[in-house]
Amino acid sequence: MDKVMVIAGASTGIGAATARQAAEAGYRVVLGARSQDKLEQLAQEIGGIAVQCDVSEYAQVEALAQRALDEFGRIDAVFANAGVGHPRGFEAGDPEDAKQMVITNVFGIYATIRATAQALRDTRGHLVITSSIAGRRALKGSLYSATKFAVTGMAEAARQDFNGTGVRTTLISPGMVQTPGFSHELEDVLTADDIARAVLFALAQPAHVDVNEILIRPTAQES
Template identity: 85%
Template sequence: MDDRVFLIAGASTGIGAATARQAAEAGYRVVLAARSVDKLETLADETGGLVVQTDVGDYAQVEALARRTLEQLGRIDVVFANAGVGHPRGFEAGDPEDAKQMVITNVFGIYATIRATAAALRESKGHLVITSSIAGRRALKGSLYSATKFAVTGMAEAARQDFNGTGVRTTLISPGMVETPGFSHELQDVLTADDIARAVMFAVAQPPHVDLNEILVRPTAQES
């Protein structure tokens, strides 16, 4: 597996960073993409990864990410479309411009990542992994964030159908409550980023004829 390439959009913290560490441990060459270069460089020191500053809301930057990966590493085997941001609940809460940017990042950013890497994934018969949320399966009161994750859940199935017959596999990861810096949960024992990263690595480790389309992961104590 020494030459296989694992590209992560949204790699700077949390689930993306944890997945980068586990992918590197599994023998992948990792590509680390996010807006925060300083965090990526620290992660690159741990993983040996290629750092590419990327705003997934700007298609030209995502296209440049795919091009640079192919130029320097020659292939793309796994794409983890993980970039995403949150927003306060309530349609009168928060800043409308922040809400707009969330929609661009969470929805257009996934589309842009798929589009820019699709040809490389078909070439390698690779694997597309997308982060959604349990909030993309059940609506949350006043949550535009939840609506973006519904869109992501639908996009993952649309991508699976589009790739059907090419050998490319598609997996949607839908976490429940995950430990997040600066955010409190009602449960004490929530999921960690490493828990979700293990689910990602489990999906990509399946044999080529197995397409694990969705993994829903909740803390044991989470009721809904």
């Protein structure tokens, strides 16, 4: 039986690249994101299912998980990848945008874990969470960095909570990645496909091997 993967934050960047690679690896993929047009286009491309989902709304995350269960009866892997950025500097940007980023980046991960936890326990599945190198070292004036510190802690809290159930938990912490909404001073940054390969690597390990974190930088990145 083909395994089923749910991806929250699937319409572009790392989420979309992971969806493509997962489909190639034989997963049946259920895609969630706010951008319905991009999501449906990707679903048609890879043969997945598109579900419009804003992770800041718990009912929508529940609906994403339920759609996977209704269609396939199981969830074997969950990629909690939804996230947004915000300008650096505590006096920069719009406070309402900053508030929404905190909700998306932190509550959205919690919501994804909560909505899929029982299904993952049922299959002894795998939870993968996107954080960032910014969740390991503070960036000057960066509330985004603070949200990723929270996500890094949440991944370990989830690992402990799932301990003894057979569910594996992997935190993906990329350095500089060429992805929508972010710019970097380096030319040779990571691509979304690079991160997707790391996700599929963790998923492909034997059931007794839990790759808890992958920290991945471009070779040119200094810190």
